[in-house]
Amino acid sequence: MTSQNDRRILSQQLTRRQVLGLGAAAGLAAAGVAPTNALAQSDKTGVDPEQWNPETIRQMAGTLEVNTAEEVAEVVPLDYKGKVSYWYVGPNEASSEIEKQVDAEFWAAFKETYPNIEVNVQNLDYNQMLDKLRTAALGKAAPVVARMPILWGVEFAAKGQLSEISLDEFNFSEEEFWPGALKSVTWEGKRYGVPTNNETMGFIWNRAIFAEAGLDPESPPATWADVVEYSKIIKEKTGKAGYGLVARVNAGNTPFRFMPVLWAYGGGALDEAEPNPTYDKIYIDNEGSQAALQTHYDMYVRDKSVPVGALTNTQTENRDPFVAGQLAMMISHPSEYAAIIDAANKATGEDKVIADQVVESMAYGLIPEGPTRRAVVFGGSNIHIFNPDLVEGDFDRDAARALIAFMCGPEWSTKLAWVSSNPGNIRGFRTTWMKERLETIRFLDVTTSMLPYGIPFPVIPESPEIMNIIVPEMMQNALTESMSVEEACQTAREQIEELLTGL
Amino acid sequence: MSTAQQTLPAARAATKAAARRTRRRRGIWDILGWIYLVLLLIFTVVPMLWMLSTSLKSEWAALQQPPQWLPSNPTLRHYERLLSPYSEVGPTFLRYLFNSFWVSSATTVLGVMIAIPAAYAFSRFRFPGREALFFSVLLRNMFPAVVFLMPLFIMMRWLHLVNTHGSLILTYLTFGLPLSIWLLKGFYDNIPPELEMAARIDGASRFQAFWRVVMPLSAPGIIATAIYSFILAWNEYVYALTFLNNEERLTLPVGLQRFFTEYASNWPGLMAAAFIMSVPVVALFLILQKYFVRALTEGAVKT
Numbered sequence A: 001m002t003s004q005n006d007r008r009i010l011s012q013q014l015t016r017r018q019v020l021g022l023g024a025a026a027g028l029a030a031a032g033v034a035p036t037n038a039l040a041q042s043d044k045t046g047v048d049p050e051q052w053n054p055e056t057i058r059q060m061a062g063t064l065e066v067n068t069a070e071e072v073a074e075v076v077p078l079d080y081k082g083k084v085s086y087w088y089v090g091p092n093e094a095s096s097e098i099e100k101q102v103d104a105e106f107w108a109a110f111k112e113t114y115p116n117i118e119v120n121v122q123n124l125d126y127n128q129m130l131d132k133l134r135t136a137a138l139g140k141a142a143p144v145v146a147r148m149p150i151l152w153g154v155e156f157a158a159k160g161q162l163s164e165i166s167l168d169e170f171n172f173s174e175e176e177f178w179p180g181a182l183k184s185v186t187w188e189g190k191r192y193g194v195p196t197n198n199e200t201m202g203f204i205w206n207r208a209i210f211a212e213a214g215l216d217p218e219s220p221p222a223t224w225a226d227v228v229e230y231s232k233i234i235k236e237k238t239g240k241a242g243y244g245l246v247a248r249v250n251a252g253n254t255p256f257r258f259m260p261v262l263w264a265y266g267g268g269a270l271d272e273a274e275p276n277p278t279y280d281k282i283y284i285d286n287e288g289s290q291a292a293l294q295t296h297y298d299m300y301v302r303d304k305s306v307p308v309g310a311l312t313n314t315q316t317e318n319r320d321p322f323v324a325g326q327l328a329m330m331i332s333h334p335s336e337y338a339a340i341i342d343a344a345n346k347a348t349g350e351d352k353v354i355a356d357q358v359v360e361s362m363a364y365g366l367i368p369e370g371p372t373r374r375a376v377v378f379g380g381s382n383i384h385i386f387n388p389d390l391v392e393g394d395f396d397r398d399a400a401r402a403l404i405a406f407m408c409g410p411e412w413s414t415k416l417a418w419v420s421s422n423p424g425n426i427r428g429f430r431t432t433w434m435k436e437r438l439e440t441i442r443f444l445d446v447t448t449s450m451l452p453y454g455i456p457f458p459v460i461p462e463s464p465e466i467m468n469i470i471v472p473e474m475m476q477n478a479l480t481e482s483m484s485v486e487e488a489c490q491t492a493r494e495q496i497e498e499l500l501t502g503l
Numbered sequence B: 001m002s003t004a005q006q007t008l009p010a011a012r013a014a015t016k017a018a019a020r021r022t023r024r025r026r027g028i029w030d031i032l033g034w035i036y037l038v039l040l041l042i043f044t045v046v047p048m049l050w051m052l053s054t055s056l057k058s059e060w061a062a063l064q065q066p067p068q069w070l071p072s073n074p075t076l077r078h079y080e081r082l083l084s085p086y087s088e089v090g091p092t093f094l095r096y097l098f099n100s101f102w103v104s105s106a107t108t109v110l111g112v113m114i115a116i117p118a119a120y121a122f123s124r125f126r127f128p129g130r131e132a133l134f135f136s137v138l139l140r141n142m143f144p145a146v147v148f149l150m151p152l153f154i155m156m157r158w159l160h161l162v163n164t165h166g167s168l169i170l171t172y173l174t175f176g177l178p179l180s181i182w183l184l185k186g187f188y189d190n191i192p193p194e195l196e197m198a199a200r201i202d203g204a205s206r207f208q209a210f211w212r213v214v215m216p217l218s219a220p221g222i223i224a225t226a227i228y229s230f231i232l233a234w235n236e237y238v239y240a241l242t243f244l245n246n247e248e249r250l251t252l253p254v255g256l257q258r259f260f261t262e263y264a265s266n267w268p269g270l271m272a273a274a275f276i277m278s279v280p281v282v283a284l285f286l287i288l289q290k291y292f293v294r295a296l297t298e299g300a301v302k303t
Helices: A004-017 A020-030 A036-045 A054-060 A068-073 A097-113 A126-138 A153-158 A179-183 A207-212 A224-238 A253-264 A287-302 A315-323 A334-346 A349-361 A397-408 A410-415 A426-430 A432-440 A444-453 A463-479 A485-502 B003-055 B077-083 B090-124 B130-137 B145-158 B165-190 B193-201 B206-217 B219-235 B238-243 B252-259 B267-300
Strands: A082-088 A117-123 A145-149 A194-199 A202-206 A241-243 A327-332 A362-365 A379-385
Touching (some): A036 A179, A036 A444, A054 A426, A054 A432, A068 A397, A068 A410, A082 A397, A097 A334, A097 A410, A126 A145, A126 B238, A153 A463, A202 A207, A224 A287, A287 A463, A287 A485, A349 A362, A410 A426, A432 A444, B003 B267, B077 B267, B090 B219, B090 B267, B165 B219, B165 B238, B219 B267, B252 B267
Parallel strands (some): A082 A117, A241 A327
Antiparallel strands (some): A194 A379, A202 A327, A202 A362
16 A cells, blocks of 8 residues: 555645645535536436535545455456466556656555465556457467556457457446446447446646736636637737647547547537437537637647647647646646646756646636536546457456456555546445545545546547547647638548448 | 960969969868867757756756756756666666666677678678578568558567567567678778789688688778677567566566656656666767778778
């Protein structure tokens, strides 16, 4: 388990400095305000804002004691001897210390619980893992188990590359997971994975730059139209970039930051933002989508108020100028906040003074809303077992079951999401670990506040291609002015049509 | 005074003036040449210096604007972490380093062993299909490396080589050999066959003539080929990423991923790792550069 000391350090940094930024998020949710559009969106994820908001989550936290070893022993005996290969996007040298520590503690705990199960672990880079998995599966050298970002699994399932699973074989029930999360591991009525974590992002801004630009540092932009306006003002008044636009092709960061805008304006790739999506209607060129793309055109081309490298930037290229005080606003993953705090803690001398100033200026709140709704990607990860025919070496399903049951139970589902996410197993919200987490990392209130606004990506095998290639290319076509906004949307529609009919 | 006597000083003066003009012209070209070389030097060296400077900063200092050209609080922490077998990341990094050395060295040795007889045969022997075969060697290099990724992966799996260093060594050989053979052939073409004939007349066998006469003379070419093979294998990323699925076997270019996440990069750590990674190649090149340059130039001109 992560040491109390480390958590205390993180907690002190966070509670002291970011409370103001939480106002919009925590205040809204704590007051029990559940906007109608959030209620409508909860149909897709099952995250009822009345039931799931910072207040109710605080109340339920700490009401459940869990003995993981006892629970998993019912799935696979603790003395089971076996072997399993496992690929995932894990923490590394660029991650915060606390993430690395929790990861190491997980493997130590698994070893202690299942001393005779050998796990061959491959920790991969986020932007490389998808292609590597595709190649490995085609070459019949896939791992037995892989944890993938939520968008990827269905592609492998549709190709017959994943093993069908049932929640029963891990001693889980459907009630332990959000319906939206379960939907992301379901293809043609069959289940191919277990949700490990579900996350929603927030909006982060630099209060010092806001003040420098003459904006109220405590009031983040409420709408996407405000973002465009604030970004322009910030650029004009300070010369610094306003909003952290990213439009890189084939990078997961791009759809996670653009789709919320598209949905907020009533657009979408397909009809994924509608109450009962069927994924057979294309929305990419509707009025809402065009209006959303127009906001990005306005910021990039008309106002030049976003980083000039936006077309090739990923979120990494946003975080660095944000830390350097050269970027005012961005959609941000909670783990970024932890990583920034971590880097500030490691700074020394004069650097420490600057680091403290930047951290002091950071504020966190809800993602702005649009004319139709407030939206965020209902993200996260799922864990899957590959088809035995595609696995290199021995296929030991029981060892895989032991690993998945251990990882997706309430304890590790919560701990592995410590600074970054929400537990996939919603029993985790009731554990003492969740209580400890909420008490020490207050900014997670923003994440839980955003949960009801979550919209899952379309659960179709073409999703990675649409989200990682077609949507970013649409943005690039408009932002480079090689096409008008309307033409770019129309071209994207044709590409999606071709993709959907071609498979 | 004769006309000849009268024109002599004038001719001398004209010659001097012409020499001055030539010197002046040469001076301008020299200056332009120097400017070009200095610019080239800046273009080459500044990124290395920037890499070194960043590797000596804290993570925070590396992100500051305006950038610190010289670190205000220089630290060797990142190098210590990477190179200490007792640090959290040190053993892993050192293992990557060792793996890269092993794969690159094996590729180099095997590449040279294959390229030498192949190049010699193309240079000295006349056999049916020689020209076609020689040019077909280059066929592989006419396509982007990534085109062969899946076929080679499937082939390696068929050979049970996936997740072994053997898969990389074999693959790197297919990349490096064509140019190595071309390079060495050019070199052998420059060594007069008469030298071998003389050795044969003195009683040496064909192999002895090759071993005792041609090999020593072709040493610069072999060294150049070796450096080329080594650098190619040392820096390769895509195939190493695809073929290796075990942390224990990863090579350095893939290991550098440890400094990136979805949202952040550890720039000083990355720069320290990249600097360490560049040291063997730079050292190798500096030590052997005279052979490398000689091999390239001698192989380029047919006598």
